[in-house]
Amino acid sequence: MKGWWIVGALCAPLWVAAEASACGTCAVGDPTLTIVGMEQPRANRVRTSATVRHRNDRIGEPQVDELRLSEQRMELAGAYSPTDRVTFSLMMPLVHRLVTAVNLAEADIWAPGDLELRIRGVIWRDREFAPRHLVGLIGGLEFPTSSVETDTEGVPLPLEFQAGTGSWDPIAGASYTMFADPWSVYVSSVGIFPTKGTADTRVGISFRQTAMGQFQPWKFLAFQLGAELRIDRPGYVGGVRDPNTGGHITYGTVGIVGLPHAKVLIHATAAIPMIQRLDGSHEEGFAFTAGLIYDI
Amino acid sequence: MTSRLLATAALLCALLLPHCVRVTDGIEVDVAYQPEATPAQIQTDMGYRVRLSQAMLALGQVELRRCDNFVLDLWRLVAPGRARAHEFETPTSLGVPVVIDLVESAGTPMYAGTLRPPPGTYCGIRVVGMPADQDAEGLSDETMEMMERSVLVSGALEDGDGLETAFRAELRQILDVETPFDRPLVLGRPGLEHVAIEIDHRRWFDGIDLALLRKSESAVQHRIIENIRSSFRAVLSAEEDWL
Numbered sequence: 001m002k003g004w005w006i007v008g009a010l011c012a013p014l015w016v017a018a019e020a021s022a023c024g025t026c027a028v029g030d031p032t033l034t035i036v037g038m039e040q041p042r043a044n045r046v047r048t049s050a051t052v053r054h055r056n057d058r059i060g061e062p063q064v065d066e067l068r069l070s071e072q073r074m075e076l077a078g079a080y081s082p083t084d085r086v087t088f089s090l091m092m093p094l095v096h097r098l099v100t101a102v103n104l105a106e107a108d109i110w111a112p113g114d115l116e117l118r119i120r121g122v123i124w125r126d127r128e129f130a131p132r133h134l135v136g137l138i139g140g141l142e143f144p145t146s147s148v149e150t151d152t153e154g155v156p157l158p159l160e161f162q163a164g165t166g167s168w169d170p171i172a173g174a175s176y177t178m179f180a181d182p183w184s185v186y187v188s189s190v191g192i193f194p195t196k197g198t199a200d201t202r203v204g205i206s207f208r209q210t211a212m213g214q215f216q217p218w219k220f221l222a223f224q225l226g227a228e229l230r231i232d233r234p235g236y237v238g239g240v241r242d243p244n245t246g247g248h249i250t251y252g253t254v255g256i257v258g259l260p261h262a263k264v265l266i267h268a269t270a271a272i273p274m275i276q277r278l279d280g281s282h283e284e285g286f287a288f289t290a291g292l293i294y295d296i
Numbered sequence: 297m298t299s300r301l302l303a304t305a306a307l308l309c310a311l312l313l314p315h316c317v318r319v320t321d322g323i324e325v326d327v328a329y330q331p332e333a334t335p336a337q338i339q340t341d342m343g344y345r346v347r348l349s350q351a352m353l354a355l356g357q358v359e360l361r362r363c364d365n366f367v368l369d370l371w372r373l374v375a376p377g378r379a380r381a382h383e384f385e386t387p388t389s390l391g392v393p394v395v396i397d398l399v400e401s402a403g404t405p406m407y408a409g410t411l412r413p414p415p416g417t418y419c420g421i422r423v424v425g426m427p428a429d430q431d432a433e434g435l436s437d438e439t440m441e442m443m444e445r446s447v448l449v450s451g452a453l454e455d456g457d458g459l460e461t462a463f464r465a466e467l468r469q470i471l472d473v474e475t476p477f478d479r480p481l482v483l484g485r486p487g488l489e490h491v492a493i494e495i496d497h498r499r500w501f502d503g504i505d506l507a508l509l510r511k512s513e514s515a516v517q518h519r520i521i522e523n524i525r526s527s528f529r530a531v532l533s534a535e536e537d538w539l
Contacts, residue, residue, distance in 0.1 A: 063414050064386050102387050103412040104486050105322030111315035147315045163315070 032184045032214070033222045033257040035267050036089060036293055038177060040134065041081040041122060051075045051291030058283045059244045063102060066281070072096045073113065075291075085122040090115070095146070095163035107161050114164035115143040118171065132179050138190055140171035148198050156199035159237070167197030173208075182216040186226075204233030204246055212253065224255035228271065234279065244280035249273055251287070265293040322486045325411040327358055327421075330492040330531075331396060333403030340453075341502040347460070348451040351398040351497055353471075353524075354428040354442040358493070359389035360411055363419040363480055388413045393432035395439045398497045405492065406434075418481040421493060421530040425471030446471040449500065449520055453509060461509050465517040475530045490533040499527050 034040070036049045053073040060066035077091035093113035100106050118140035125131035146164025149157045159165070173190030188210045194203040212226030227250060234246035255269035271287040278284070338346040385391045390409040425446035428435050432442070441448055447467035452460040481489060500523045509516055 064388075101322055101412070102414040103322035103324065104415065105412065106318075106320045108318040108320075109315075111317070149315070149317050157317075161317075 031181055031216070031219055032179050033216060033259055033265055034184075035257065035265065035291070036077055036079050037118070037120070038175075038186045039079070039087070040131065040177075040179075041084055041087045041120070043081060043084050045079075045081040045087075046296040047079045047293055048296065049075075049077045049079075049291055049293040051077070051289060053287065053289045055287040056285030058285070059281065060102075061281045066102050068100045070098045070100075084128070087120045089118045089120070091118075092116075092145070093163075097161070097163065099161055107157070109149060109161060109163060111147050111149065111163035113146050114166070114169070115145040116171075117141050117143070120175070130179075134175075134177040134179075136175045136177075138171065138173040138175060138188065142167075142169035142171065142192070142194075144168060144197065146198075159198060159201045159203070159235070159242075162198050165194055165197040165201070165203050166199075167195045167201075167203065169194040169203075182222075184214045184216070186210065186212045186214070200238045202236045204235045206233070207231045212255075214257070216257075220259040222257040224253065224257065224269065226253045226255075227251065227274070228253055232278075242280075244278075244282045246280075247278035247282070248275075249278055249284055250275040255289075263295045265295075267291055267293070320486065321488075323413055323415065323483045323489075324487075325360065325413060325481075325483075325489045325491055327390060327408040327411060327491050327493065328405040329355070329394070329396060329408055329495060330405045331398055331401040331403065331495040332498055334399060334401045335498065338498050338501065340504065341499075342505050343456065344501070344505065345454040346451055346501050347454065348399050348449075350448050350450045351500070352439055352442050352445075352448045353396045353398070353425055353495070354393070354432065354446050355396065355423060356393045356426040356428070356432075357389055357391050357422075357424040358408055358411075359422040359424070360413050360418045360481075360491075361420045361422055361474065362388075363417045387411065388418075393426075393428050395428050395432050395434035395442045396495070397434065397439055398495070401497075408493070413483060415484050418477070418483065420474060420476035421491060423471075423473045423475070423493060423528060425467070425473070427468070444468060447521060447524060449524075453501070453504065453506065455506060459506075461506055463504075463509060463513075463516055463520075465520040467517075467521055471521070471524070473525050473528045475528045477530050477532055479532065481532055492531045492533045494529040494531055496527045496529070497524075500524055 036047055039047065053075070055071050057069040058066060059069065073093045073095050075091050075093045077089060079087055079089035081087040092115050095111055095113040097109045098106060118138060120136050120138050122134050122136045124135040126133040144164065144166045146162060146166055148166055149161055170193045171190060173188060175188035178185040190208045192206045194205070196202050209229040210226065212224055214222050214224045216222035229248065229250045231248040232246050235242045251271040252274045253269055253271045255267060257265060257267040259265055268290040273284055276283060334348065338348065340346060388411060390411060392409045394406065394408065396406065427444050427446055428442045435442065445466050445468050447465065450464040452462050454460045483489065500520055502523055504516055504519055
């Protein structure tokens with residue numbers, strides 16, 4: 001039954017795309033294929049997307065207190081630009097988490113995650129039409145929309161078992177985009193500042209740096225290569241530091257973006273951990289992202 | 297317009313998605329202390345009778361011991377060392393302090409807790425006796441002395457002529473006991489197993505005679521502590537025999 005949600009959500013943009021009548025990328029004067037969050041704002045531009053993400057995580061000491069996490073997220077998002085300089089985006093995830101303990105006990109969780117609102121404003125561009133350089137500021141907020149999962153006695157389960165942090169998390173950052181057909185570059189620095197959340201948990205402040213280059217040899221296909229750095233401050237549970245939180249990790253990413261229809265983009269990205277300096281016993285694994293974007 | 301409505305509807309659907317959690321138990325091992333019932337009079341292997349005044353144990357930790365595994369041991373030898381805090385509660389160890397008063401024992405088992413170990417083959421149990429803390433189960437006005445001791449035994453040894461000689465043995469340090477299972481405990485799939493830690497205090501005074509009592513108090517104490525160590529036995533119990 002849950003599988004149909006994913007299939008349905010992934011197909012929804014295609015269904016909507018049946019009414020497509022104009023080219024989304026053409027309207028901004030640049031043929032670069034961009035996924036949601038990296039696009040050029042244009043007044044009244046509306047984009048929707050469905051994205052599936054998969055990742056693995058291992059927390060704790062093997063044979064002692066290790067938890068293995070396999071997570072799949074399906075994110076439905078919409079982005080709207082009321083002017084040529086501002087884009088609002090809203091993203092709602094549905095999270096599936098399979099957490100396996102050392103004694104093979106399992107928790108299988110399906111739950112909505114935390115709704116995320118982002119606002120991106122262009123503060124500088126080299127020219128009005130088809131700009132080659134865009135500098136923007138990013139602001140946002142993660143809402144505690146995820147449900148709090150509890151055990152049979154009503155006590156909230158640890159954060160690893162929750163679909164979201166359950167906290168109000170402000171987001172702030174900046175981005176730079178360069179368009180030089182067939183090349184483009186996207187760089188962003190974003191900080192997430194969590195407040196107290198589920199089960200008296202406070203997730204640490206997280207800084208994320210993305211640098212990605214894209215080469216688009218054909219109008220309908222582009223290749224991406226990049227790196228994603230994440231630096232986390234430690235998290236606290238009930239005022240006590242969680243030893244397996246904090247540190248930094250750098251992923252190498254390779255991706256592909258395709259344009260099967262004038263208004264529909266498909267994309268896929270693989271992220272491989274290159275440098276892991278996470279505190280305590282914490283190891284993140286391969287991550288994969290795939291999705292559909294529809295320019296309305 | 298229809299497209300925007302559909303997009304909005306999709307987001308609203310996501311917001312209203314129901315949530316569900318399915319939790320399945322993994323491998324669990326219930327552990328209980330199973331002291332013998334105290335008889336009216338304890339008879340030693342040397343023909344003496346023992347009148348017990350005190351026979352108390354303060355136990356603080358139970359740990360499941362893996363069978364020797366050459367590959368695992370080698371890996372631990374070469375793997376980078378990892379600093380670990382003094383841990384009592386892990387998937388293979390329980391840190392539930394308990395005071396057992398064996399003078400009052402009617403042979404009733406005491407539930408110690410449930411271990412949640414990783415898959416593997418386990419060959420025995422390690423029990424650690426240590427002075428009790430204030431939260432120890434079984435701590436009362438009568439057993440308060442166990443806050444400073446792991447073992448306290450006192451009473452009198454009576455020979456065939458009815459002559460009684462008092463004795464007392466106590467241990468203020470850790471009492472470390474390792475006892476093997478009668479057969480390996482193989483844990484491969486989620487399920488519940490039961491381990492009973494039998495304590496036979498009727499054997500605590502074996503090998504003690506009046507000559508030893510008169511010779512050295514410390515020799516008696518040493519003998520009793522050794523007897524206590526060997527009086528523990530770890531038994532894998534079937535579901536129908538459990539508690």
